[in-house]
Amino acid sequence: MFKRFLWALAGLPLMTSAAFAQDGIDKMISDAIKPIVDPIVSTVFYSVPVFGTQFPLIVGWLVIAAVVFTIYFGFIQFRGFKHSIELVRGDYLDPNDAGEVTPFQALATALSGTVGLGNIAGVGVAVYLGGPGATFWMILAGLLGMASKFTECILGVHYRNEYENGTVSGGPMYYLSKGLSEKGQAAFGKFLAIFFSICCIGGALGGGNMFQANQSFAQISSIMPFFEGKGWLFGLIMAALVGVVIIGGIKSIAKVTEKIVPGMAVLYVGAALIIIFMNIGEIPAAVSAIFTGAFAPAAVAGGAIGALIQGFKRAAFSNEAGIGSASIAHSAVQTKHPVTEGYVALLEPFIDTVVICTMTSLVITITGSWNAGDGVTGIALTSKAFSSDIAGFSYILAVAAVLFAFSTMISWSYYGLKAWTYMFGEGQKKEIAFKLIFCVFVVIGASMSLGPVIDFSDAMIFAMAIANIIGLYFLMPKVKALLKDYHAKLASGEIKKMK
Amino acid sequence: MTDIYIVGFDGTAQSRRAAEFAAGRAKKSGATLHLLMVLEWSPYSFHTPEELAERHGRREQELERANAEIQPFAEELKAKGVEVTTEVHHGNAGDLLCKSATDKSASAIFIGRTGTSSFATRLLGGLAVTLAQVAPVPLTIVP
Secondary structure, three states: HHHHHHHHHHHHHHHHHHHHHOOHHHHHHHHHHHHHHHHHHHHHOEEEEOOOOOHHHHHHHHHHHHHHHHOOOOHHHOOHHHHHHHHHHHHOOOOOHHHHHOOHHHHHHHHHHHHHHHHHHHHHHHHHOOOOOOHHHHHHHHHHHHHHHHHHHHHHHOOOEEEOOOOEEEEHHHHHHHHHHHOOOOHHHHHHHHHHHHHHHHHHHHOOOHHHHHHHHHHHHHOOOOOOOOOOHHHHHHHHHHHHOOOOOOHHHHHHHHHHHHHHHHHHHHHHHHHHOHHHHHHHHHHHHHHHHOOOOOOOOOHHHHHHHHHHHHHHHOOOOOHHHHHHHHHHOOOOOOOHHHHHHHHHHHHHHHHHHHHHHHHHHHHHHHHOOOEEEEEHHHHHHHHHOOHHHHHHHHHHHHHHHHHHHHHHHHHHHHHHHHHHHHHOOOHHHHHHHHHHHHHHHHHHHHHHHHHHEEEEEEEEHHHHHHHHHHHHHHHHHHHHHHHHHHHHHHOOOOO | OOOOEEOOOOOOOOHHHHHHHHHHHHHHHHEEEEEEEEEEEOOOOOOOOHHHHHHHHHHHHHHHHHHHHHHHHHHHHHHOOEEEEEEEEEEEEEHHHHHHHHOOOOOEEEEEOOOOOHHHHHHHHHHHHHHHHOOOOEEEEEO
16 A cells, blocks of 8 residues: 555656646646645734834844844854864864764755755845845844854754664754753643644755755756756656655765765855955945945835845845754764754854855845846846856856755755654655655646745745744753853863864 | 784785785784774765764664674684784775874784775775875785
């Protein structure tokens, strides 16, 4: 019976893609789910007017949490930055543990899940809507987000489940249920954990999958006319590649991405630096535009508030601090003390947002592309800005977009899987069922232009933060205790530098 | 203090031959053999989240498998009247053989000419070529 179900699932991409190739199906589905999705989306993104601009409360929820953790842990992102670098460099690695996952690898894997279209497309949207001033708020949100990641990753490791065969499962669903039950809130913790898991599965299939497939297809079809209107074909190829990695366990494809993704990131940052240096004379003007835009009361595009909202929103989209996803990735790492993962994780928003997103927005600002008045936004704006100084960059950007999307999908398939097994239990068949569903959604995402589904997936990712941050508030004294214990061990020499 | 000979062991026939050759020399000079098995591992390679989760268990399995290979062979050599110690470690073979030789103040390193390395590493110069350039003590390559 179960086998037949699996075969049926495996056949779904073919059926769906054939169906979606015809016009009208996507619209039909859009119309059908709109009444269900819209209330959820408008609840999660409930906005209040602030000085004439709509401010989504969920963005405030994330930023306030980041500020609280920053103050509660005494600006750990600045005080602990040097220690984070030392950990990633391997200064504290015991040679006898060779063969275990290193902090560097944990960081690289977590980054491959967050560095993606948010850094390319999201920043384009932020600068287009919020003006250069959005950059300032984006950097600030990135710096504050470091404290959120620090908190959630320590809890993820501390409350994870370890199994007989040496594998581990962790993440917000585990600290929400276990941690809150320690506080005498077992039922509430369980509720939050289930709520988080449902949103996480939705987010994995949506923002971590369909959105990625959809946006990378948009970029590919713009440079390869062959693919135009053949989203289903692109989706099938992507689904097959994702499938062989996550179901087939074919590591060679992951290994290929391993070689290319960091290279792409370096290429992207390198290209940005080249453009910045080519226009070095424009830098003072760009920096001043960023600062005046950030504080000017009545500047372009909604003024300071507009810039703030866009900056904060896109930073949160991009680095996922407070969402809880990184906590799932870091929980997998074998470590002697949970706090080390927190220190490693706090570098992610820094690299993702403070470094890479800032590069993108600087390029868009100094090339003046954002202000051209031609209505170009998102990934197309970024592409235009880069191409204006480096001819043919749109091709490199398209390849980068596909690879970033691919690695993001691989990461989110794992996050979704962990939420799935939390609810339905561990077991190979259950896992394969989820992975097949995941592959089907790659095809759906690439072949349809479903606005409501994309909105829904964004809403799901942000809804993860509702449950996650409530849990973080409850459990932050626990993190402080763990931190105290860690620093006592550092001081006593129980944890010491090996180099 | 007795001499120590480091032998690079990877389970292949070549490495066994190198170890037997070293054992012959060790028996004459009364040296101790130190069989070192290196499981290739880079602390900088990239993994999917799922691989990270499985890593700890995999490492244990790898060590177990390696020990199952190296221990019986060490017993064989001991039966021939040679002192043998063993070590299994993750890392880079070149680095670890040199490090072990330095740490133990060994007097020689023995390796087989070809190990389990891929065609590419053989083409570009594998372990033998690396060690010939950087070994801190005399190196014997057994064909």
